Amino acid sequence: MSDLKLGFPGNEKNENFETPDNVAPPWDATTKFSVMGKPHPRLEAEDKVTGRAKYSYDIRFPDLIYAKMLRSPHASARVKSIDISKAKALPGVLYSEARQGLTVRYAGQGVAGIAAETEEILDDALALIEVEYEVLPCAVTVEDAMAPGAPQVLNGPNVGGRPGRGKERVDAVHKDADIVVEAEYRTQVQTHSCFETHGCVCKFDDDGSLTVWASTQSTFFTKTAIARAARVRPENVTVITEHMGGGFGSKFGADDWDRFCVLAARATKRPCRYLLDRRAEHLIAGNRPDSIQKCRFSANKNGTLMGAWVESWGTAGVGRGAGVQNPTIYRFRAAGSEQKDVRTHAGRGRAFRAPRHPQGVFALEGMIDEVAFALGMDPLALRQKNDAHPVRSAQWPVGQKAIGWRKTPRGNGAVKIGYGCAGSRWGHNARPGDAVRCRIGKDGSVLFANGSQDLGTGTRTLIAILGAEELGVPLSFVDVRLGHTTDPYGHASGGSVTAPSIAPVVKQAAWLAKRELLEHIAKKIGGDPKKMELTDGDVLGGKKKITFKQACALLPVDSIDVTGDSRNVFRVPRFSREVAGVQFARVAVDTETGLVKVQKIVSVQDCGQIVNELTVRSQMLGGVIQGLSYALFENRLLDRNTGDMVNADLLNYKIAGARDMPEIETIPFNVAQGGTTAGVSSLGEPATVPTAGAIANAVSHAIDARVRSLPITPDKVLAALGAL
Amino acid sequence: MTLRRIAKRLLVNGEEHEVSFLPxxxxxEVLRxxxxxxxxxxxxxxxxxxxCTVLLDGEPVLSCLVLARExxxxxxxxxxxxxxxxxxHPLQHRFAELNAAQCGYCTPGMLMTxxxxxxxxxxxxxxxxxRELAGNLCRCTGYLKIYEAIEMAAEDLQDG
Known part of the structure; x- marks a missing residue:
């Protein structure tokens, strides 16, 4: 029986754990790392800064053709007729599709498609398609879709969702509590706005096999979906994603337009490209659902949180999935919610970096502040009193110090300075199923291969670091091949599962390869392979010391080629069930113009066992930047009468720019989490969860009036101040 | 409508290219x-x-708004x-070193500005x-690391 030490300095616990014979020994708080945890630039960094990195949009062939779809300008309509004959007669038009009789349920829905020799011919052809619509009434807001006599969006009622449970108990707790606070919070629809739009380039070979260069967060989902849509056997489809320009939850498989692209390529026997234009990207390629959250919270005078009940409404357009993660984080005596998911005539919502969380936490943390003010308590003290999580409990004081927390706002003139904070929780989303190949060549080369993708999050580099660490060689010895579905299976990059899931499998593959290498070498140089180790590029413990490269040269075979999988590497005790984080904000609010300027954000984040300090900080920075953008700027605006998006571009749909950046202090918390042999945690999503809540609380603190609606635009600030 | 391609001599990255393209x-579009x-x-x-930022006579321009024939x-x-x-270039080196490129899609434009x-x-x-980078958007993580990378590259260049 061996001991496993988990946790972080000041809060460690020992767990009994015996490593099975066929499993790489787990890393814990006592492990001395050589490569892990240090800052490493990404392996593909030079390709990205020289323009050599090829994204799907960059894949070219001499005989490439181009596809595009005609999109409905109406949110609700019946297609009475489509006359595509003039378009088809245009020289250079190679393939077309007309969706006669289609019922349009959102603006931007594809009505017809063209593939052509050039993009110019494509645009000319699309302009020649004549569509006669019967325009029908539409409902694009939650209120309109719930109104009596509202048009039905799809079959079945517009309003769905989860019925609430336990309201009686919460009501009873409210009755016993000293104070009850009620308020309504609202959040907007946010579009993913990936800089590389959705889509693919695809090419059939003469033997009927299909290669798809897709901008995707899941090469394997895309492969399955394309195979099904194009009726190609999955084993004849290869999906390649070497680099991709942003996904954030919106790129999980093949879409309608990918299917059209593949059909055009097959019909014409020519490679075909279809990546969405910017307008379509906003309209149809995903968004974070909005929310209306009616909250009723109660507490006792001593600062004990009592009851929390949230009733919410939101829309994911024609899809489902609107809901909020609220209440959560804090200990209530009784808590619950009822969440209504309302269909509207708008593009389908998709997973967006921590679905349900930022919007839920914005309202939750606003309510916690409101309870604190009603009690006359410091809002931070109220949080600490009601937060039992071991990691967050340690993080609150760290953030408090870094931001210079103040109970009273500053500022004498028109500009007021306020402070706010918010917490987050996420799961340790390690999932079995990944497999990683490790090949060590006689020439000393080391390759790790997996078929999943690197969104820019740094997966390729993470695999190299984990592999180098377990093998005991310098990082520079290791190569990684990622993003080809011909390699072993890897999960979709969603739910922040990628790093925690693949880490123990990389470790396992490296360990298996190392054991095999040492057994070969023991026979050559003498020694007990079980007592031999590879450390910093040297083989130690044998009859003589040799380097890794010398050892490889002694191999009696061309290469060692093993595949590690997820069996047995997940059965490791865990330190805590949550990934914990807190953020603090300091903002300056001009009370004359209503303009909010974020001055500083402090992000203190549980990062599990840190693999790469540089990408950990990048994820934390990125989470804050997107959260700030959500808090202050982003807002999909639909015309209530036509249902069309009026700001489907990047000028009027504002995302945070260089001038909007505050000082951001990232404080990664390294926690030996266990849970797998690698102990690596989820990070990408939790890092963005608390930002909007912290900023909103800081704004309210500064102006002594609450803005309960995102984005916090100047008009809302002035309205809260009674100046409008 | 069929348009005839035009032939122009374009000086790209110090090399002259004879390129024929739609007017x-x-x-x-012509570059890509x-x-x-x-x-x-x-x-x-x-x-x-x-x-899509590139430099035209040393000034940053949005290449999607410039006609190639001009x-x-x-x-x-x-x-x-x-x-x-x-x-x-030191700029590229510092961008890579500091993780100023995450997904990397905005990076070429950032570098040119x-x-x-x-x-x-x-x-x-x-x-x-x-002020100068206000026209280059980034959706991942870039801005602060991009500032730092440019500042460090500036020092590298001054040190020779």
Whole structure:
């Protein structure tokens, strides 16, 4: 029986754990790392800064053709007729599709498609398609879709969702509590706005096999979906994603337009490209659902949180999935919610970096502040009193110090300075199923291969670091091949599962390869392979010391080629069930113009066992930047009468720019989490969860009036101040 | 309507190329589609995101808003031309080193704008960078690391 030490300095616990014979020994708080945890630039960094990195949009062939779809300008309509004959007669038009009789349920829905020799011919052809619509009434807001006599969006009622449970108990707790606070919070629809739009380039070979260069967060989902849509056997489809320009939850498989692209390529026997234009990207390629959250919270005078009940409404357009993660984080005596998911005539919502969380936490943390003010308590003290999580409990004081927390706002003139904070929780989303190949060549080369993708999050580099660490060689010895579905299976990059899931499998593959290498070498140089180790590029413990490269040269075979999988590497005790984080904000609010300027954000984040300090900080920075953008700027605006998006571009749909950046202090918390042999945690999503809540609380603190609606635009600030 | 291609001599990254292209094509389209220089990225085609920034006679322009035919005889610089014979330019080196590129899609445009800043202002302060980079959007993580990378590259260049 061996001991496993988990946790972080000041809060460690020992767990009994015996490593099975066929499993790489787990890393814990006592492990001395050589490569892990240090800052490493990404392996593909030079390709990205020289323009050599090829994204799907960059894949070219001499005989490439181009596809595009005609999109409905109406949110609700019946297609009475489509006359595509003039378009088809245009020289250079190679393939077309007309969706006669289609019922349009959102603006931007594809009505017809063209593939052509050039993009110019494509645009000319699309302009020649004549569509006669019967325009029908539409409902694009939650209120309109719930109104009596509202048009039905799809079959079945517009309003769905989860019925609430336990309201009686919460009501009873409210009755016993000293104070009850009620308020309504609202959040907007946010579009993913990936800089590389959705889509693919695809090419059939003469033997009927299909290669798809897709901008995707899941090469394997895309492969399955394309195979099904194009009726190609999955084993004849290869999906390649070497680099991709942003996904954030919106790129999980093949879409309608990918299917059209593949059909055009097959019909014409020519490679075909279809990546969405910017307008379509906003309209149809995903968004974070909005929310209306009616909250009723109660507490006792001593600062004990009592009851929390949230009733919410939101829309994911024609899809489902609107809901909020609220209440959560804090200990209530009784808590619950009822969440209504309302269909509207708008593009389908998709997973967006921590679905349900930022919007839920914005309202939750606003309510916690409101309870604190009603009690006359410091809002931070109220949080600490009601937060039992071991990691967050340690993080609150760290953030408090870094931001210079103040109970009273500053500022004498028109500009007021306020402070706010918010917490987050996420799961340790390690999932079995990944497999990683490790090949060590006689020439000393080391390759790790997996078929999943690197969104820019740094997966390729993470695999190299984990592999180098377990093998005991310098990082520079290791190569990684990622993003080809011909390699072993890897999960979709969603739910922040990628790093925690693949880490123990990389470790396992490296360990298996190392054991095999040492057994070969023991026979050559003498020694007990079980007592031999590879450390910093040297083989130690044998009859003589040799380097890794010398050892490889002694191999009696061309290469060692093993595949590690997820069996047995997940059965490791865990330190805590949550990934914990807190953020603090300091903002300056001009009370004359209503303009909010974020001055500083402090992000203190549980990062599990840190693999790469540089990408950990990048994820934390990125989470804050997107959260700030959500808090202050982003807002999909639909015309209530036509249902069309009026700001489907990047000028009027504002995302945070260089001038909007505050000082951001990232404080990664390294926690030996266990849970797998690698102990690596989820990070990408939790890092963005608390930002909007912290900023909103800081704004309210500064102006002594609450803005309960995102984005916090100047008009809302002035309205809260009674100046409008 | 069939349009005839026009032939123009374009000076790209110090080399003159005879390129034939449709007369209405933007510089972005000609670089990417007719010259296979895909380092310059396509973001919005509306002049809003800065992703397609290149230098024209040393000034940053949005190549999606410039007609290629108007670039004859002018000096065009793209990300492919930044590296020299001795390897990546200090700007590229610092961007890579600091993780100023995450997904990397906005990076070529950022680099080109940064290059023009450094030529005009060898030691730019933060406020200058905030102003000059305001037209280049990033969706992942870039801005702060991008500032730091440019500032460090500025020091590298001054140190020679």
């Amino acid at each position: 209405h094509r933007t510089l972005l 589609e007719d010259m296979a220089l895909t380092g310059t990225k396509h973001g919005c085609e509306l002049g809003e995101c800065g992703t 670039c004859e005889g002018r000096e065009i610089e793209t990300v492919e031309g930044l590296a020299g014979a001795s390897g990546p 940064a290059m023009s800043v450094l030529r005009k202002t060898p030691a730019p302060d933060r406020e200058t960078l905030r």
